[in-house]
Amino acid sequence: MEISYSLLLILLPLLSGVVTATSPANVAKSVARLSSLITFGIFVLMLQGFVADASWQYTYETPWIQDLGISFKLGLDGISLIPLLLTTLLVPIILNTIRLSDYGRPSVLLGLILMMQAGLATVFLARSAFLFYLGWEAALIPIFFISGMFGGELRQQVTLKFFIYTVAGSLLMLLALIYIFAHTTGPARDDFEVMAGVARSFDGTVQCWLFWGLFAAFAIKMPLFPFHTWQPDAYAVSPAPGTMMLSGIMLKMGVYGVLRWLLPLVPLGVAENKELVLLLSVIGIVYGSIIAVKQSDIKRIVAYSSFAHVGLMSAAMFSLTLSGLTGTLIQMLSHGVTVVGLFFVVEHVERSLGRREVGSLGGLTKDSAAFSIYFMVMLLGSVALPLTSGFVGEFMMLYGLSEYNLYLALFAGATVIFSAVYMLRMFQTVLLGQKLDTDASLRPLNLGENIALVSLCVLVFWIGIYPSPFLQLVEPAVEKLLAQAVAQ
């Protein structure tokens, strides 16, 4: 039997996750890193063989619950390629930033991260509705334990709130999926194309209901204003690797959900409601940016900045323009890379000094020039300086939005100004000025951390300087998606 690469992307992290979680710490570390690198290697092989058209590739299917017509189908296309690249790329990097001595039961932490990767890969690879739903919920369980077991103060309340909030959204999505499924016929009835075909045949009213059912899950996951209040708390409380998984990869589930399971399924519902969503998205950008300006906890500054950036992704998607959608995909990558880097910065400062409040830090650039450079590069990517990854995505997204409505683009463009305001404030408060406490200094970066950060920096510049390969890979799929999302 031929081995399916797609299946390996799920099984390998899952199995090695189980092994890791039950091994002693040192073994666990090697197993986890090795398995994540192999997974990435497999994905690179898949990329090499990937043909830049709009078709499904590396497909795998097997009957699952035959009586109900539920199937197990995997596949890769230009849209899912980006979040999968992000997942397989970021997990090894995130694993490299973990110092075993910082955590009580490091094997469990490492194992949970790998299991989460399996869930995320399922979401991004699923070509059938119930497998997608399974992955969606499965990815949540490990992060629930990561935050609940390894998190900071108030972790139980915050994690529970996060869990209930997202599950509530997921259930609405499940209802919508079941409704569509009930109208399908034949074997493998929950196949993406079958489901999409049926959903698109509903009239406008039904599509509107379905829209809100599906959208609830995605909006909460991203999160979109005003469904975001779980997010800053969850980011602040989770341990750094958990925050990185949440912000770097998991929130892209929401973005991907919109692209894969919302826009092509209910175009009438989208047409009916997109103004409202655009408005909420743009409000979110401005709202999140303004809040980030005066936050006193640097972890929350990054959290609100991430929230604002996701608002822009959402707005760009619902502009239903080629540049908006392509820009969103590029920004998925860029945002994942920079936000992981920024949360590393926060983590490193907190682990070194035991605090992370604005005003309690300063002058740390003296301790490590390398750390300052890493921070600066992530900052530049985040504020979207040209030739960094952030610019390509942001330019395309804002341009797409301006094609739809110039004034929305103008308000969304507030991020150009505000990102500089809050990011430079954070940079200054951490690195510049006089040291408040001359004894406390940054702990030296170890080899793993240096490798992780250099990789992130390389990515920031690579995507910023030479984005063409990425653009070419996604373009046909985006065109197809756009045709489905607007045509009736």
Next chain:
Amino acid sequence: MNQLYATWLVLVPLLGFILNGIGFRRISDSLAAVIGLSACIAAFGFSAALYLDFMQGGQAAMVIRLFDWISFQGLSVPFEFQIDQLTLIMLLMVTGIGSLIHIYSAAYMHHDAGYGKFFAYLNLFIFSMLLLVLGGNYLIMFIGWEGVGLCSYLLIGFWNTNTAYNDAARKAFIMNRIGDLGLLIGMFLLVQEFGSLSYAEIFPQVAQRFTENDPTLLAITLCLFIGAMGKSAQIPLFTWLPDAMAGPTPVSALIHAATMVTAGIYMVIRSSALYNLAPVSLEVIAFVGAATALLGAVIGLAQNDIKKVLAYSTVSQLGYMFMALGVGAYSSSLFHVVTHAFFKALLFLGAGSVIHAMSNEQDIRHMGGLRKALPVTFFTFLIGTIAISGIPPFSGFFSKDEILFQLFLHNKVIWAMALAGSLLTAFYMFRLLFLTFFGSFRGTADQQSHLHESPFAMTLPLVILALLATLGGLLNMPEVLGGNTWLAHWLAPILPVADHGAHGADLHTLENILMAVSVAVALLGIGTAYTMYLGKKTLPAAEGQPTSALHRLVYNKLYIDQIYDIVFVKPIGFISRLLGFVVEYLVIDLAVAGVGALARATGKGLRFAQSGSTGSYLLMMVAGIVVFLALVFKSNLF
């Protein structure tokens, strides 16, 4: 050949940045200086090679496409360079003055802990500035545009243990970003109209697509101008530039006087094809420029920090360049860009030499009589001062006079404002000169014992710049004085010929009269300064003791920083706290909790359904049967 030169021209400073950046604290100071300096001089060499090649190639503009940068269906933005007359002037100016300032810095920054870092940043700046002027489309220009902004941020806050300096750096970056948003929106509109951002594709189409003052074209040109306002410190986005003086003095000379701040002017000249069809936008530019020129000159009257005076003077001079643009006199504006680069770089470097000699003192009230101790600095500074004041035959006279002449032809109100500005300029510059170099020394004995002329590496650039400031007028000598207006002719292929009207005898007479007027006005300013500061030996009032309300107003820079603080900074901070600590928790989160509470209440209400009591189950069963029967037999019942 061109492609090779242009590529290396850009890569060499980038390489210098990388070497000095990675090697910082690992390589010696002298090696760092050699790397930084040779990178910049090599860039000058490549610029000169490009120039020669251009002359041999029949002076035809060329576009060099390197690779596709952002390209997808509907928009293709290649990484491309455009080399034409305008580019070459800017290239030679940036790398030439850049090299002189690198030489100067090698001595000026001596003993600084961040020596190698400083050269790394300077090279990065040159790299960005080269991209800005070489870019063949707006987006490549924008890379450079933002890149010089970043370098400006890094260099203003170079001494980063000082919070005030860091704040100044941040302010500069943020104010520039406000302008950048305008520029971005302008670019979006350009793409929507032309489907491209390349100069070579946009400009030939403008005339076919738009009639004069077409609303879209006005929107495009005004949005682009907002970008220029930020970068070139025009009202209302000018307050960052005086604060930017926190950076080391060579930075002020290179970035905040000679090159980066003129990027806005470069961009408007580059876009002249758009602006020519947007007279309303030009009118706006002219008035903003005039207002800025006057405002900068007025505030400059009462400043006591040697660099602050020069900074406000830069704001004011940039205003002159915009006034010229506003009446369509693009080549006159570029002429002033070039001469200003000479004399203002000279003045800043001279100021640096003074500060160096005065053990980091910047207050001119504590100086005086320095001409004896610093003869070279004094003499070159004197040339710079005369040049900026507009006294013939120094370069500033020709460029400023050409602008005044053009203004007079187009708009008498603006001309009058510009003339008033010249009066003030001559006054505050000579006030600065007299207080610094004449009279008796007013500093401490300690400072006096340390007074010394700067080393050769610092005086050499001063002398070269002084020569350029003296002779720079030759670049565009007016015909009425026997010149051949070389610069205007050089630029003619890419600029529409400025409508001088007929070059008749009347105009020549007028030009002569206007020259006499402006020289008289400058002399009046100098005379006033002489009487006040050398004749009466007046000293500016001490910090916090201005003599009158008007003086206090000017001394405090018209309280514009304070007004911005009250109108923008404070309210945004307040709203941020309001949203972050009140709305988030008391409105949105409470609503979420409300939904949760509702769910819990519903659960409580439904709980009795599963209470486990047989009695209630029986009751419900009976009720259910009744309802069921009623439904089944309802037709029979009624």
